[in-house]
Amino acid sequence: MISRDPVELVAQAASGSRTALARLLTFVESGGPPQLETAALAYRTPSPYVVGITGPPGAGKSTLTDQLITTVLDKGSFNGLDAFHEVSVLCIDPSSPFTGGAILGDRIRMQGHATNEHVFIRSMATRGHLGGLSLAVPDAVRVLGAAKFRLALIETVGVGQMEVEIASTADTTIVVVNPGWGDAMQANKAGLLEVADIFVINKADRPGVRETRRDLEQMLDLGGEHAWRPVILDAVATTATGIDELWEAIVAHRKFIEVGRLDEQRRARVRVELDKVLTAMVRSRIGALAHGEAYEEQVNALLADETDPYHAAALLLGDE
Amino acid sequence: MISRDPVELVAQAASGSRTALARLLTFVESGGPPQLETAALAYRTPSPYVVGITGPPGAGKSTLTDQLITTVLDKGSFNGLDAFHEVSVLCIDPSSPFTGGAILGDRIRMQGHATNEHVFIRSMATRGHLGGLSLAVPDAVRVLGAAKFRLALIETVGVGQMEVEIASTADTTIVVVNPGWGDAMQANKAGLLEVADIFVINKADRPGVRETRRDLEQMLDLGGEHAWRPVILDAVATTATGIDELWEAIVAHRKFIEVGRLDEQRRARVRVELDKVLTAMVRSRIGALAHGEAYEEQVNALLADETDPYHAAALLLGDE
Numbered sequence: 001m002i003s004r005d006p007v008e009l010v011a012q013a014a015s016g017s018r019t020a021l022a023r024l025l026t027f028v029e030s031g032g033p034p035q036l037e038t039a040a041l042a043y044r045t046p047s048p049y050v051v052g053i054t055g056p057p058g059a060g061k062s063t064l065t066d067q068l069i070t071t072v073l074d075k076g077s078f079n080g081l082d083a084f085h086e087v088s089v090l091c092i093d094p095s096s097p098f099t100g101g102a103i104l105g106d107r108i109r110m111q112g113h114a115t116n117e118h119v120f121i122r123s124m125a126t127r128g129h130l131g132g133l134s135l136a137v138p139d140a141v142r143v144l145g146a147a148k149f150r151l152a153l154i155e156t157v158g159v160g161q162m163e164v165e166i167a168s169t170a171d172t173t174i175v176v177v178n179p180g181w182g183d184a185m186q187a188n189k190a191g192l193l194e195v196a197d198i199f200v201i202n203k204a205d206r207p208g209v210r211e212t213r214r215d216l217e218q219m220l221d222l223g224g225e226h227a228w229r230p231v232i233l234d235a236v237a238t239t240a241t242g243i244d245e246l247w248e249a250i251v252a253h254r255k256f257i258e259v260g261r262l263d264e265q266r267r268a269r270v271r272v273e274l275d276k277v278l279t280a281m282v283r284s285r286i287g288a289l290a291h292g293e294a295y296e297e298q299v300n301a302l303l304a305d306e307t308d309p310y311h312a313a314a315l316l317l318g319d320e
Numbered sequence: 321m322i323s324r325d326p327v328e329l330v331a332q333a334a335s336g337s338r339t340a341l342a343r344l345l346t347f348v349e350s351g352g353p354p355q356l357e358t359a360a361l362a363y364r365t366p367s368p369y370v371v372g373i374t375g376p377p378g379a380g381k382s383t384l385t386d387q388l389i390t391t392v393l394d395k396g397s398f399n400g401l402d403a404f405h406e407v408s409v410l411c412i413d414p415s416s417p418f419t420g421g422a423i424l425g426d427r428i429r430m431q432g433h434a435t436n437e438h439v440f441i442r443s444m445a446t447r448g449h450l451g452g453l454s455l456a457v458p459d460a461v462r463v464l465g466a467a468k469f470r471l472a473l474i475e476t477v478g479v480g481q482m483e484v485e486i487a488s489t490a491d492t493t494i495v496v497v498n499p500g501w502g503d504a505m506q507a508n509k510a511g512l513l514e515v516a517d518i519f520v521i522n523k524a525d526r527p528g529v530r531e532t533r534r535d536l537e538q539m540l541d542l543g544g545e546h547a548w549r550p551v552i553l554d555a556v557a558t559t560a561t562g563i564d565e566l567w568e569a570i571v572a573h574r575k576f577i578e579v580g581r582l583d584e585q586r587r588a589r590v591r592v593e594l595d596k597v598l599t600a601m602v603r604s605r606i607g608a609l610a611h612g613e614a615y616e617e618q619v620n621a622l623l624a625d626e627t628d629p630y631h632a633a634a635l636l637l638g639d640e
Contacts, residue, residue: 043627043629299591313597
């Protein structure tokens with residue numbers, strides 16, 4: 001029988017037990033005491049290098065990720081220094097009450113690698129975690145690190161702020177678009193532009209590649225100076241076209257950030273994660289407070305237009 | 321010269337000064353002490369009835385809002401009880417570093433009403449407000465109330481969680497879609513379904529209306545029992561077709577929620593607003609904390625893989 005003790009499970013996961021790893025990830029998703037214990041262990045091991053893959057629904061992210069796995073296992077070294085014999089993949093489906101989100105995910109995707117022992121694929125949905133997916137994902141990445149994975153691919157649907165936020169926990173972020181991307185993504189272009197290190201115009205055998213590339217170049221020009229100007233690549237994931245070039249671009253970006261920036265980037269991310277946990281903890285206390293009498297008094301005063309939320313909150317926090 | 325004192329400005333806005341109202345809204349957007357003073361005054365006046373209008377970019381929300389203004393001014397009574405001689409409109413563009421968001425908004429939209437003294441139109445972007453747009457918008461609504469508006473239309477682009485959240489501050493929420501809405505909005509359908517009281521299939525002179533209606537009906541069926549089942553209307557905003565029916569549906573929905581639900585709905589919203597302010601205040605303190613030595617020590621420990629964000633946060637909050 002498999003253990004329920006995080007300490008044992010981390011040791012087993014580090015020795016290659018996928019069952020132990022899966023259970024640890026469930027702890028992370030579900031929240032509660034085992035999540036805290038798991039995090040306490042996982043954050044004390046080195047983080048994998050994280051490649052985020054995001055973009056609108058239907059852009060072909062799963063197929064691209066699938067092909068990337070093959071390429072990484074084939075020739076996956078970063079400048080000849082680190083060879084990747086194993087790849088971990090997190091598929092993030094922000095859960096939806098109507099579609100059930102991630103449940104189906106790992107079953108239908110990336111079937112070709114499902115039985116490969118060097119590949120670990122897991123779908124994640126938000127469940128009981130204190131900070132939701134935006135904290136569960138960094139935790140899961142660290143759990144993959146504790147299981148000795150040195151590379152993690154994170155695939156998210158890049159439509160909302162939260163998905164962009166998840167993508168931004170990556171060391172290298174790939175934004176997948178299609179020829180003719182435009183109106184549908186208009187509102188979120190800025191968010192995707194901010195996180196992109198590499199653009200892939202997937203389905204590049206369709207018309208409109210040149211226009212899409214020009215569109216992206218123009219937006220990058222408008223975005224001002226960047227130390228790293230995002231690369232724009234063409235690909236046809238279904239025929240594995242452009243995947244080697246994608247991996248080379250990832251390697252080049254890693255090389256770039258390693259010159260001083262990886263530390264800086266990780267420091268910034270550690271701050272963001274710490275602030276998110278602080279906020280989530282405080283919010284959970286506010287939730288507890290919200291069952292108190294003083295809180296109800298303020299709610300009633302607000303309903304009677306006798307106070308405003310700022311004075312009410314200050315009073316509840318003991319400032320007045 | 322116009323005052324900078326919120327007390328004076330609220331009095332002037334209540335007497336019809338649009339300049340005073342505009343300045344108060346700027347206070348709300350910008351944060352800082354005048355925002356708190358303005359809120360303190362505005363929340364002590366009754367809230368307007370809020371109609372939210374949301375939907376994907378290009379759905380025709382602005383044209384629909386424009387037509388709705390005309391209809392409201394023409395025949396805007398709620399069951400003959402309240403006649404609306406004045407309409408206020410907030411256009412929310414979640415700001416984007418690339419497009420500048422709201423800046424252009426009020427200039428290009430709803431030109432027909434721009435010189436009508438019974439109509440007040442304002443675009444909002446997030447600036448310095450403690451809680452961003454998700455708090456600035458409720459504040460702005462209350463400022464409109466302080467300026468004696470009894471009806472506020474809020475137009476937002478419904479693509480992300482935040483926009484849905486803003487829409488949910490409305491008493492009646494209209495979700496505008498087009499024939500053939502589908503793949504592009506797939507990921508956010510659930511969010512829009514949750515907030516919609518009325519669906520408008522705008523541009524209903526195009527093919528695909530029946531399929532879109534069937535699609536929406538099916539999703540509503542899947543969503544389970546609701547006390548109010550969202551109405552689905554056709555419209556062609558450019559020719560003012562279906563706008564009277566839309567206003568009638570709004571009136572019907574208001575009548576429905578007035579039977580006990582308006583209070584309940586407002587109580588729930590007051591709680592959400594209070595919690596948001598509490599969280600924002602605490603987060604702002606965490607921001608202050610983030611300049612301290614103890615915080616830096618924890619960041620360094622995290623970078624050295626010597627702790628995890630949960631223990632670090634607990635320690636900073638004085639729990640350990």
